[in-house]
Amino acid sequence: MSEVRVRIAPSPSGNLHVGTARTALFNYLFAKKNNGKFILRIEDTDAERTSQEYVDNIFDSLKALGLNWDEGPDVGGDYGPYTQSERFDIYPKYIQELLDKGFAYECFCTPEELEAEKQQAADNKKPYVYTRKCENLTEDEKAKLRAEGRKPAIRFNVAKAQKAFHDSSILEFNDLVKGKLHMDTDLIGDFVIMKSNGAPTYNYAVVIDDALMKISHVIRGEDHISNTYKQILIFEALGFEVPRFGHLGMILAPDRSKLSKRHGATAVSDFVEQGYLTEALVNFVALLGWAPSDGEEIKPVEKIAEDFRIGDISSSNSIFEYDKLKWMNSHYIKMLPKEELKEKLKKYLTKYNLNELTEDQYTRMVEITYEPLTLLSDITDAVAYFFGGDSVEIDEKAAENLETDLSQEVLRAFVEQAQDWEWTEENLHEKLEKFRADFKEKGYKPKFTMWAIRAAVTGRLCGADMTATLAILGKEHSLNRAKKAIK
RNA sequence: AGCGGUAUCGUCUAGUGGUUAGGACGGGAGAUUCUCAUUCUCCAAACAGGGGUUCAAUUCCCCUUACCGCCGCCA
Numbered sequence: 001m002s003e004v005r006v007r008i009a010p011s012p013s014g015n016l017h018v019g020t021a022r023t024a025l026f027n028y029l030f031a032k033k034n035n036g037k038f039i040l041r042i043e044d045t046d047a048e049r050t051s052q053e054y055v056d057n058i059f060d061s062l063k064a065l066g067l068n069w070d071e072g073p074d075v076g077g078d079y080g081p082y083t084q085s086e087r088f089d090i091y092p093k094y095i096q097e098l099l100d101k102g103f104a105y106e107c108f109c110t111p112e113e114l115e116a117e118k119q120q121a122a123d124n125k126k127p128y129v130y131t132r133k134c135e136n137l138t139e140d141e142k143a144k145l146r147a148e149g150r151k152p153a154i155r156f157n158v159a160k161a162q163k164a165f166h167d168s169s170i171l172e173f174n175d176l177v178k179g180k181l182h183m184d185t186d187l188i189g190d191f192v193i194m195k196s197n198g199a200p201t202y203n204y205a206v207v208i209d210d211a212l213m214k215i216s217h218v219i220r221g222e223d224h225i226s227n228t229y230k231q232i233l234i235f236e237a238l239g240f241e242v243p244r245f246g247h248l249g250m251i252l253a254p255d256r257s258k259l260s261k262r263h264g265a266t267a268v269s270d271f272v273e274q275g276y277l278t279e280a281l282v283n284f285v286a287l288l289g290w291a292p293s294d295g296e297e298i299k300p301v302e303k304i305a306e307d308f309r310i311g312d313i314s315s316s317n318s319i320f321e322y323d324k325l326k327w328m329n330s331h332y333i334k335m336l337p338k339e340e341l342k343e344k345l346k347k348y349l350t351k352y353n354l355n356e357l358t359e360d361q362y363t364r365m366v367e368i369t370y371e372p373l374t375l376l377s378d379i380t381d382a383v384a385y386f387f388g389g390d391s392v393e394i395d396e397k398a399a400e401n402l403e404t405d406l407s408q409e410v411l412r413a414f415v416e417q418a419q420d421w422e423w424t425e426e427n428l429h430e431k432l433e434k435f436r437a438d439f440k441e442k443g444y445k446p447k448f449t450m451w452a453i454r455a456a457v458t459g460r461l462c463g464a465d466m467t468a469t470l471a472i473l474g475k476e477h478s479l480n481r482a483k484k485a486i487k
Numbered sequence: 488a489g490c491g492g493u494a495u496c497g498u499c500u501a502g503u504g505g506u507u508a509g510g511a512c513g514g515g516a517g518a519u520u521c522u523c524a525u526u527c528u529c530c531a532a533a534c535a536g537g538g539g540u541u542c543a544a545u546u547c548c549c550c551u552u553a554c555c556g557c558c559g560c561c562a
Contacts, residue, residue: 043562128489183490191559192560222492222557223557288500314493316494317555321499324511324513327511330524453521
């Protein structure tokens with residue numbers, strides 16, 4: 001068997017979408033599993049909708065996900081260039097070949113004429129198929145149209161190609177994930193392969209590029225199934241070897257509609273911005289349509305690659321459930337090495353003056369606050385009360401708690417006794433334990449004792465370990481906050 | 488409308504011609520901790536419907552339904 005070569009071919013008309021990321025991942029996994037090559041190709045034939053900004057975003061996102069490509073626009077390779085707009089001199093040659101072989105013809109129809117055809121089909125409740133009225137234009141007629149200033153587009157002659165290589169009008173192929181798929185080619189209109197402005201269309205450029213780049217397996221979303229028949233025909237008409245195809249189910253939003261901004265993040269860079277770890281995103285997205293053989297859901301890409309078999313992918317659509325992603329993200333946050341975590345968190349702490357803390361204090365603060373985090377960005381709120389010196393914002397519930405006689409009594413005792421405490425975490429731990437015990441003897445639950453202190457010092461009823469919090473905050477700030485809460 | 492695809496707990500899925508249909512997220516209950524969270528234990532929750540084939544169908548076939556996709560000089 002020849003070398004496995006797969007590709008991801010995004011169009012830079014937006015930031016890298018998670019759906020594209022999943023397709024990229026499955027291609028990557030397939031390449032890894034089969035010692036093949038993973039190739040990145042930028043499909044920017046439509047100049048109007050593409051921009052360099054998006055190209056950069058695609059590069060960055062793919063890299064962040066760890067889906068490194070063996071060949072691509074930036075790293076090069078033996079089959080470049082890897083950006084379609086730089087390949088425009090390649091495409092005409094094969095158009096000519098198709099024209100010469102009679103598998104393509106010039107079409108002079110105007111957008112208005114085409115629109116009228118479509119309208120008529122709709123009126124008759126018939127599916128629209130191009131009428132092929134330009135198929136048999138004579139040279140004289142073409143010259144006349146040209147003289148009028150009309151520039152022709154090139155259409156592919158579907159029926160001719162089909163007849164040349166198949167016994168009936170039914171075209172069939174064996175999909176890597178969906179099994180046997182077929183289609184009556186009589187229902188496919190002669191489609192445009194080169195626009196009147198000279199630019200190749202998607203269906204044509206893809207074939208030329210996949211063929212020239214020696215792509216062995218095309219793994220992509222099932223929205224491309226109907227394109228596959230067109231593409232196979234072009235491969236055959238040009239005498240290229242037809243690659244194997246595999247079509248993945250789509251990713252849907254929780255309401256079963258297309259995943260869009262209103263559901264939350266959709267671009268990989270959005271997820272990162274919101275505090276998701278790319279490791280979690282990759283892991284989660286792999287589980288959409290694929291399940292590990294050992295049932296262990298949390299595992300790194302390398303492990304997934306070992307276990308991956310394309311035939312095991314579910315061929316149905318799957319819903320992108322943010323809840324599970326969040327769960328997975330919190331899991332990955334807990335597994336992250338502390339040094340790395342400390343660095344990553346800084347991005348979400350810019351509103352605070354980190355200089356208020358020593359390196360050790362910062363480390364300790366992260367240690368006692370990272371566990372409940374679902375998103376890295378949750379840290380912003382989680383550490384709010386470590387800053388601000390003697391003043392802290394008291395939330396409603398804490399304020400309510402501070403009203404009680406019990407809390408007032410606890411705080412008076414706390415302020416009085418703590419004056420003399422040595423303010424180290426170790427000592428505070430010991431002292432507070434005793435403090436709680438004393439109040440317990442008076443019939444106060446430890447929980448309530450600590451709530452009073454917590455409410456006064458942090459302004460909240462829940463938060464990080466209280467002993468460590470006091471230690472980090474320091475004696476002065478802690479006691480001043482406590483004093484302020486006393487009536 | 489036509490064509491194509493898909494159908495197991497709410498969600499992601501495992502699984503088999505005979506199973507108490509398994510796991511994970513989410514939900515519920517409880518235990519632990521100074522709180523929240525973590526962790527742990529337990530609970531509820533599914534084979535879309537109808538026909539076949541078969542001793543037996545969630546599993547194989549057909550139909551219906553639902554959902555998704557495609558019908559561009561977008562990709």
